[in-house]
Amino acid sequence: MAKKASSRLEWRINVPDGTSKVLEPESGAVGKIWVGLKGCMGIIVLKVWRVLENAWHIGVADPRKVIHCIKVGLALSIVSLFYYMRPLYDDFGGNAMWAVMTVVVVFEYTVGATFYKCINRVIATFLAGALGVGIHLVAEQSGDQLKPIILGMSVFLFASAATFSRFIPSVKARFDYGAMIFILTFSLVSVSGYRVVELFEVAHLRLSTIAIGTSLCILVTMLFCPVWAGCELHHLIHQNMEKLADSLDGCVTEYFKENGSEKDLNKKMQGYKCVLNSKAAEESMANFARWEPTHGRFNFRHPWKQYLKIGASLRNCAYCIETLNSCISSEIQAPPCLRKHFSNKCMKASSYSINVLKELVITIVKMKKSSNIDVKVAEMNFAVEELVDALKSLPTTHFIATTTGEESTKAKAEGVEGSEHPSPIMKVLPLVKVVSMMVEIATRIGGVVNAVEELARLAEFKAAKDGKPKQNQPTDKLVADH
Amino acid sequence: MAKKASSRLEWRINVPDGTSKVLEPESGAVGKIWVGLKGCMGIIVLKVWRVLENAWHIGVADPRKVIHCIKVGLALSIVSLFYYMRPLYDDFGGNAMWAVMTVVVVFEYTVGATFYKCINRVIATFLAGALGVGIHLVAEQSGDQLKPIILGMSVFLFASAATFSRFIPSVKARFDYGAMIFILTFSLVSVSGYRVVELFEVAHLRLSTIAIGTSLCILVTMLFCPVWAGCELHHLIHQNMEKLADSLDGCVTEYFKENGSEKDLNKKMQGYKCVLNSKAAEESMANFARWEPTHGRFNFRHPWKQYLKIGASLRNCAYCIETLNSCISSEIQAPPCLRKHFSNKCMKASSYSINVLKELVITIVKMKKSSNIDVKVAEMNFAVEELVDALKSLPTTHFIATTTGEESTKAKAEGVEGSEHPSPIMKVLPLVKVVSMMVEIATRIGGVVNAVEELARLAEFKAAKDGKPKQNQPTDKLVADH
Numbered sequence: 001m002a003k004k005a006s007s008r009l010e011w012r013i014n015v016p017d018g019t020s021k022v023l024e025p026e027s028g029a030v031g032k033i034w035v036g037l038k039g040c041m042g043i044i045v046l047k048v049w050r051v052l053e054n055a056w057h058i059g060v061a062d063p064r065k066v067i068h069c070i071k072v073g074l075a076l077s078i079v080s081l082f083y084y085m086r087p088l089y090d091d092f093g094g095n096a097m098w099a100v101m102t103v104v105v106v107f108e109y110t111v112g113a114t115f116y117k118c119i120n121r122v123i124a125t126f127l128a129g130a131l132g133v134g135i136h137l138v139a140e141q142s143g144d145q146l147k148p149i150i151l152g153m154s155v156f157l158f159a160s161a162a163t164f165s166r167f168i169p170s171v172k173a174r175f176d177y178g179a180m181i182f183i184l185t186f187s188l189v190s191v192s193g194y195r196v197v198e199l200f201e202v203a204h205l206r207l208s209t210i211a212i213g214t215s216l217c218i219l220v221t222m223l224f225c226p227v228w229a230g231c232e233l234h235h236l237i238h239q240n241m242e243k244l245a246d247s248l249d250g251c252v253t254e255y256f257k258e259n260g261s262e263k264d265l266n267k268k269m270q271g272y273k274c275v276l277n278s279k280a281a282e283e284s285m286a287n288f289a290r291w292e293p294t295h296g297r298f299n300f301r302h303p304w305k306q307y308l309k310i311g312a313s314l315r316n317c318a319y320c321i322e323t324l325n326s327c328i329s330s331e332i333q334a335p336p337c338l339r340k341h342f343s344n345k346c347m348k349a350s351s352y353s354i355n356v357l358k359e360l361v362i363t364i365v366k367m368k369k370s371s372n373i374d375v376k377v378a379e380m381n382f383a384v385e386e387l388v389d390a391l392k393s394l395p396t397t398h399f400i401a402t403t404t405g406e407e408s409t410k411a412k413a414e415g416v417e418g419s420e421h422p423s424p425i426m427k428v429l430p431l432v433k434v435v436s437m438m439v440e441i442a443t444r445i446g447g448v449v450n451a452v453e454e455l456a457r458l459a460e461f462k463a464a465k466d467g468k469p470k471q472n473q474p475t476d477k478l479v480a481d482h
Numbered sequence: 483m484a485k486k487a488s489s490r491l492e493w494r495i496n497v498p499d500g501t502s503k504v505l506e507p508e509s510g511a512v513g514k515i516w517v518g519l520k521g522c523m524g525i526i527v528l529k530v531w532r533v534l535e536n537a538w539h540i541g542v543a544d545p546r547k548v549i550h551c552i553k554v555g556l557a558l559s560i561v562s563l564f565y566y567m568r569p570l571y572d573d574f575g576g577n578a579m580w581a582v583m584t585v586v587v588v589f590e591y592t593v594g595a596t597f598y599k600c601i602n603r604v605i606a607t608f609l610a611g612a613l614g615v616g617i618h619l620v621a622e623q624s625g626d627q628l629k630p631i632i633l634g635m636s637v638f639l640f641a642s643a644a645t646f647s648r649f650i651p652s653v654k655a656r657f658d659y660g661a662m663i664f665i666l667t668f669s670l671v672s673v674s675g676y677r678v679v680e681l682f683e684v685a686h687l688r689l690s691t692i693a694i695g696t697s698l699c700i701l702v703t704m705l706f707c708p709v710w711a712g713c714e715l716h717h718l719i720h721q722n723m724e725k726l727a728d729s730l731d732g733c734v735t736e737y738f739k740e741n742g743s744e745k746d747l748n749k750k751m752q753g754y755k756c757v758l759n760s761k762a763a764e765e766s767m768a769n770f771a772r773w774e775p776t777h778g779r780f781n782f783r784h785p786w787k788q789y790l791k792i793g794a795s796l797r798n799c800a801y802c803i804e805t806l807n808s809c810i811s812s813e814i815q816a817p818p819c820l821r822k823h824f825s826n827k828c829m830k831a832s833s834y835s836i837n838v839l840k841e842l843v844i845t846i847v848k849m850k851k852s853s854n855i856d857v858k859v860a861e862m863n864f865a866v867e868e869l870v871d872a873l874k875s876l877p878t879t880h881f882i883a884t885t886t887g888e889e890s891t892k893a894k895a896e897g898v899e900g901s902e903h904p905s906p907i908m909k910v911l912p913l914v915k916v917v918s919m920m921v922e923i924a925t926r927i928g929g930v931v932n933a934v935e936e937l938a939r940l941a942e943f944k945a946a947k948d949g950k951p952k953q954n955q956p957t958d959k960l961v962a963d964h
Contacts, residue, residue, distance in 0.1 A: 073639070164541070188579060429914060
């Protein structure tokens with residue numbers, strides 16, 4: 001498909017060059033305009049084509065987005081039926097418009113977001129409508145002179161207050177949309193009430209059309225391939241955890257490997273960047289998730305906020321991996337003999353750290369308390385201690401060797417590394433940085449473990465069955481896969 | 483004010499306890515319900531009070547938010563006038579509703595966001611209206627049987643396509659709101675067109691009411707205390723830069739100081755956290771800023787995207803400061819004698835790094851090319867090199883001393899530090915970490931310098947006047963202030 005298009009594009013771009021040469025002798029200005037126009041057309045077609053190609057990739061990468069679009073079309077088509085059916089139209093008249101509008105505005109990608117908007121819209125419309133009618137009644141009592149003043153003042157006051165409430169973080173997180181609908185409905189009611197006598201009937205009709213729109217949205221969004229914000233958040237968190245583990249693995253392998261860098265490894269190493277940038281997505285999903293009813297393995301009051309804490313602890317790790325990554329890509333490196341000396345212990349510490357992360361991934365995916373997370377954490381800590389011990393014992397082997405001049409003469413003989421007489425500490429420095437980052441990462445993984453354990457407590461995860469046989473199998477398999 | 487309220491609250495909470503004791507002997511159940519109700523009331527009043535208190539603090543911290551609320555109230559009151567004025571009402575009728583709705587939906591905090599929504603709304607309404615009328619004409623030609631099918635299909639297709647376009651990042655950044663309005667208008671036109679004969683007149687009225695609403699919004703948002711998204715972004719970036727400088731200063735001072743931690747210092751050190759979390763804010767502001775017309779010192783085509791790059795390079799620095807911060811708060815610290823040895827050189831390197839950051843802040847604030855940024859960068863690099871040299875020369879002074887047993891016997895005699903026989907490398911390790919982080923931070927500040935220079939080139943900053951006299955004065959003053 002892409003091939004076909006590019007050949008078509010080439011044809012379009014090639015034509016101007018061809019024709020311009022023929023036309024130029026006849027009419028210079030017209031020819032130039034013609035060329036310019038064709039060139040513009042070519043650029044526009046190219047841009048549109050790129051957007052379409054981009055869209056195609058997005059659709060292929062996540063077919064649920066395509067399904068969402070079909071759902072929106074479906075909901076709108078269904079709500080349009082109200083218009084085409086005469087008896088219903090006779091009941092609702094022009095107010096049926098509000099059903100269409102509700103569907104367009106309220107239908108969101110995730111169930112939680114749709115619920116949030118539906119509930120906000122219904123409650124805010126009801127509250128603002130009631131308040132508007134009440135103020136309208138008061139204004140009616142105070143005579144024709146005062147009426148516009150009272151109505152105008154009330155619009156000013158309530159609109160300002162509701163707008164300000166949108167700046168308060170706790171209100172913004174839950175009722176931002178509701179505040180906007182409140183302002184909208186209140187001004188419409190108090191303004192239109194000035195003219196329309198049958199205010200109550202209009203209010204009734206409008207509320208029922210909005211109810212029709214919202215219930216249709218909720219039905220469509222929940223019945224056809226629902227996308228739950230809670231599931232998405234759950235998925236995002238354990239996916240990020242896996243990415244961190246992969247990055248750590250990639251970094252350490254890259255540092256201690258002996259051949260050139262592989263492409264696969266490089267891509268794997270960059271996973272932590274997603275973790276660094278996922279805060280906004282996590283927060284909006286957690287906001288929407290709490291509106292969702294019980295679904296799958298998640299209760300209505302699932303502790304979504306704890307996921308944010310896990311996310312924060314993961315980001316904390318990611319900062320360290322970022323620094324580790326910069327250590328690895330720095331130009332000054334420790335001499336190979338030193339690296340070899342530490343290679344095994346570092347790889348061991350990192351693989352135990354990764355084991356802990358993988359175990360946490362399994363805990364979250366299965367939503368069952370892990371029976372052997374304590375063992376894995378202890379293993380990780382032990383490996384890290386061994387690594388630190390190796391670092392401690394370094395001076396007695398390498399430094400003395402250097403100070404007695406054994407290695408420096410060797411270097412002089414080689415003539416390559418020794419040209420600058422690197423002092424012993426500068427030789428060890430890059431390695432020390434890597435090791436200390438490994439230690440710090442292990443500490444921060446401890447923070448992730450705590451956050452996940454807190455989640456297990458809050459969400460009342462059950463203990464995993466058959467602790468023994470599974471103890472070795474799933475994690476090892478996962479580790480082997482990566 | 484707060485005092486008055488708390489006494490009122492106490493009274494409310496105290497009352498139930500008092501009355502319940504009197505009531506309980508007479509009617510247990512009623513008394514309990516009474517107590518429960520009063521308790522609930524108390525909690526609700528307390529919560530509402532907290533929200534109000536929160537709102538008060540927000541208003542005091544940024545009075546522009548209060549002004550924004552007044553602006554919204556004002557715009558709505560003005561647009562309500564259309565309803566109260568009989569000749570205008572006779573012209574527009576029920577369609578005047580659309581002006582109110584436009585104001586409510588389109589009025590945003592920043593000028594850029596308001597422009598974005600206004601332009602999107604007008605263009606999308608026009609496009610969707612034209613397309614809807616066109617399809618309606620086609621449907622009318624094909625007979626009564628086919629008409630609802632053609633209309634329904636077109637709604638389904640266009641709504642799905644427009645919904646999908648909102649998933650494409652480049653479309654989402656610029657036309658997200660427009661796509662929604664397109665769906666809304668198209669479905670309303672094609673659906674209501676089924677009944678209403680005077681489609682053209684309705685379209686004309688609706689477009690003109692929307693034009694009235696949007697132009698009113700633009701006028702109000704630009705004339706009364708405008709909040710420009712571009713200025714906000716500009717401000718955020720140089721504020722973040724200053725916060726980074728303060729954090730770095732705070733961290734290094736905290737590490738090398740000799741007394742206990744100060745509260746002020748601790749707060750100053752946490753500034754980098756704002757930098758870590760400001761990505762989403764920067765992106766949305768940059769998106770809105772490009773809709774803004776020329777204002778103040780910013781042209782229409784100011785390179786807002788470059789600000790995002792500066793933001794990214796600042797975050798890059800912040801990751802390092804985060805690690806530096808964790809080094810400082812770690813329990814294991816280098817012995818005081820070693821720290822003293824490095825204190826001066828580290829402080830010097832950090833103060834030169836801070837100088838560079840402060841110079842960049844001045845460049846951005848004044849929007850003038852700095853004449854002495856190169857000198858400051860060179861100074862920073864030189865100080866960092868000195869620091870590295872000091873680290874290089876460390877083994878010849880300290881390690882040999884240790885290996886010859888001089889210090890270990892000393893430690894044994896003291897009996898405090900020497901209890902674990904800390905190996906020499908473990909003594910230096912914390913300091914080595916801090917120093918290597920300092921070096922890394924200086925490297926990353928180099929990245930910030932490049933990004934700011936690129937901005938100066940793109941935005942055609944002029945060279946600062948009177949390079950010489952200012953060279954020493956403003957930066958030193960700024961450094962002295964902090």
